[in-house]
Amino acid sequence: MNKRSELMKIANSIKIILPIFFITIANVLATETISEFPTPLHVPAQTCAACHKNIYAQWKASMHSRSAPGQDPVVSAIYQEMVGSPEQEGLRLSGEYPACLKCHAPNAAKEQKTKLDQFNYAEGVNCVTCHVLERFHGMQDKQGQQLYGLDAYQVSATHLQGPSGRYLSPREDAQHPFPIKPNPGMLRTSQVCLGCHGAYKNADGVALYQTGEEYLAGGENQATCQSCHMPKTNGETNHEIMAAHNDAVLTRAIVINLSPELKQESIQLKIDLRNTMPHRFPTGSPFRQAYLKVTAYAEDGELVWSNYSNYPPDFSQSPEAVFAYQLADKNGKPVMAYQASQVQKDTRFQAFEKRQLHYSLPRDKVYLIRTELLYHMLTQDVITAHGEKFSGNLINPAVAAINEIKIAK
Ligand code: HEC
Ligand code: HEC
Ligand code: HEC
Ligand code: HEC
Numbered sequence: 563m564n565k566r567s568e569l570m571k572i573a574n575s576i577k578i579i580l581p582i583f584f585i586t587i588a589n590v591l592a593t594e595t596i597s598e599f600p601t602p603l604h605v606p607a608q609t610c611a612a613c614h615k616n617i618y619a620q621w622k623a624s625m626h627s628r629s630a631p632g633q634d635p636v637v638s639a640i641y642q643e644m645v646g647s648p649e650q651e652g653l654r655l656s657g658e659y660p661a662c663l664k665c666h667a668p669n670a671a672k673e674q675k676t677k678l679d680q681f682n683y684a685e686g687v688n689c690v691t692c693h694v695l696e697r698f699h700g701m702q703d704k705q706g707q708q709l710y711g712l713d714a715y716q717v718s719a720t721h722l723q724g725p726s727g728r729y730l731s732p733r734e735d736a737q738h739p740f741p742i743k744p745n746p747g748m749l750r751t752s753q754v755c756l757g758c759h760g761a762y763k764n765a766d767g768v769a770l771y772q773t774g775e776e777y778l779a780g781g782e783n784q785a786t787c788q789s790c791h792m793p794k795t796n797g798e799t800n801h802e803i804m805a806a807h808n809d810a811v812l813t814r815a816i817v818i819n820l821s822p823e824l825k826q827e828s829i830q831l832k833i834d835l836r837n838t839m840p841h842r843f844p845t846g847s848p849f850r851q852a853y854l855k856v857t858a859y860a861e862d863g864e865l866v867w868s869n870y871s872n873y874p875p876d877f878s879q880s881p882e883a884v885f886a887y888q889l890a891d892k893n894g895k896p897v898m899a900y901q902a903s904q905v906q907k908d909t910r911f912q913a914f915e916k917r918q919l920h921y922s923l924p925r926d927k928v929y930l931i932r933t934e935l936l937y938h939m940l941t942q943d944v945i946t947a948h949g950e951k952f953s954g955n956l957i958n959p960a961v962a963a964i965n966e967i968k969i970a971k
């Protein structure tokens with residue numbers, strides 16, 4: 563049975579088992595809009611889950627389902643500090659509606675609400691958020707002002723937008739409980755991501771994330787975001803939209819090659835690193851950072867050489883092996899991203915960048931050389947400031963790449 567007939571079967575059985583759905587469908591038939599809800603933006607993901615079970619489970623496991631303040635611990639801690647409680651109405655940031663919500667809780671932003679424990683607002687970026695995006699205005703308006711999240715799109719108040727190119731209309735052929743307009747130009751291209759993943763600048767104009775700009779710098783003829791982040795599995799678009807939170811995806815980003823040259827007294831080690839992605843590594847959140855740990859061992863496993871003497875390391879011992887976005891205040895003192903006034907140093911890999919590192923190791927005793935690219939979700943200052951709220955991979959590094967080589971006697 564193919565995917566389509568499988569879905570149709572589920573849809574039909576739901577009509578029989580759940581009369582409530584039948585009523586909903588009848589309503590929709592009458593008006594050709596998502597009439598049970600005053601606006602499609604209020605439709606909870608659970609409604610779609612009735613038929614799109616797998617997609618719902620994947621979305622539920624994604625960061626998008628946790629993007630609203632009050633869900634993910636990192637976003638919640640920083641939003642609470644900068645803006646206030648996600649249960650309060652009328653919050654302002656620098657006198658304006660908090661821009662955060664245009665990307666983090668877009669269904670609430672559409673209605674300028676800050677009390678997120680109502681309707682589907684706490685679901686963050688949910689099914690209807692992406693599936694009502696009708697047209698992309700670009701990441702900036704005509705005056706060059708950055709457009710954040712939903713402001714970058716024209717949003718449909720009546721129709722879901724579909725990728726396949728078919729018009730699914732409850733009235734015309736009872737194919738779908740909600741009317742769906744064909745819109746492959748939006749759903750099958752990176753436009754559906756760029757509005758929220760473009761630059762967000764803090765009050766001092768420092769860009770905190772800018773995956774969209776990093777990607778567009780490489781021109782338009784590139785693999786779409788979906789081709790990597792929404793692979794087709796079992797004939798369906800995977801909605802988990804995985805990245806650094808998933809080791810299987812994280813480990814695809816960087817390739818390491820080792821070329822040791824054996825001298826009389828030393829080993830001259832050349833390390834080639836290559837970013838295979840069309841955006842930076844790390845990209846996105848300014849809290850992400852990575853560093854290359856280089857170690858050499860004797861045959862009995864004894865550690866005989868390392869580029870850092872301790873772990874977690876003092877980065878000043880081997881600064882060339884740190885890949886991070888380092889932000890500072892006016893006086894050049896390191897600060898948390900949201901308070902930063904300047905970029906002190908940006909040593910992250912550019913899109914597709916190749917970089918070479920060189921080390922001189924002692925020849926004596928060395929049997930195995932190991933390189934590990936360690937990836938931290940959060941910088942140490944964020945952990946120190948909000949530490950008790952975080953656990954697991956938020957505090958412990960993941961291995962983003964590894965390569966080792968044995969040295970001939
Ligand atoms: C971050 C944006 C985003 C969110 C959130 C999202 N979708 Fe999608 N969805 C897409 C994109 C993009 C495609 C098309 C991908 C392609 O074909 O390249 C898609 C495709 C689909 C399809 C077509 C079938 C398929 O497998 O391709 C269905 C059905 C669907 N989504 C349902 C849902 C449901 C149900 C939810 C909520 C549980 C949801 N989507 C949440 C972006 C999103
Ligand atoms: C009663 C069952 C049912 C519910 C509820 C439902 N869908 Fe669907 N959906 C289907 C079926 C069946 C198809 C496939 C139709 C086909 O392939 O002919 C489909 C297809 C789609 C597609 C693909 C459109 C295209 O371009 O081909 C999208 C997107 C989609 N649904 C989104 C949603 C969203 C979002 C919700 C919740 C607001 C939702 N659906 C709720 C049954 C349902
Ligand atoms: C309506 C705004 C919006 C749209 C549209 C959107 N995103 Fe996101 N996305 C977010 C927000 C906000 C987060 C941060 C979630 C968090 O950290 O709590 C996020 C998180 C992510 C992450 C995970 C980052 C992590 O920390 O692991 C990836 C990957 C991602 N998005 C990719 C995509 C792709 C690919 C698309 C297009 C198919 C897309 N997004 C569309 C707002 C959006
Ligand atoms: C060639 C495959 C590829 C393409 C195309 C791609 N990415 Fe990625 N992306 C990755 C990999 C692999 C990672 C994991 C490594 C990392 O987090 O830096 C990643 C990481 C991310 C993250 C960081 C997640 C985090 O946890 O901090 C975001 C956000 C993201 N991508 C968004 C996008 C968007 C938006 C697009 C399109 C404009 C896109 N990506 C295009 C492969 C890709």
Ligand code: HEC
Nearest residue numbers: 636637640641661662665710711758759762845846847849
């Ligand atoms: C233009 C859209 C947009 C705006 C505006 C925005 N964000 Fe984000 N935010 C994102 C995206 C997309 C990510 C995911 C980047 C990633 O993880 O790679 C993110 C990530 C984050 C993270 C990091 C999460 C982590 O896991 O490291 C925090 C914290 C955060 N946002 C808080 C805020 C706050 C607070 C505001 C308002 C002051 C705000 N954001 C405004 C889109 C936005």
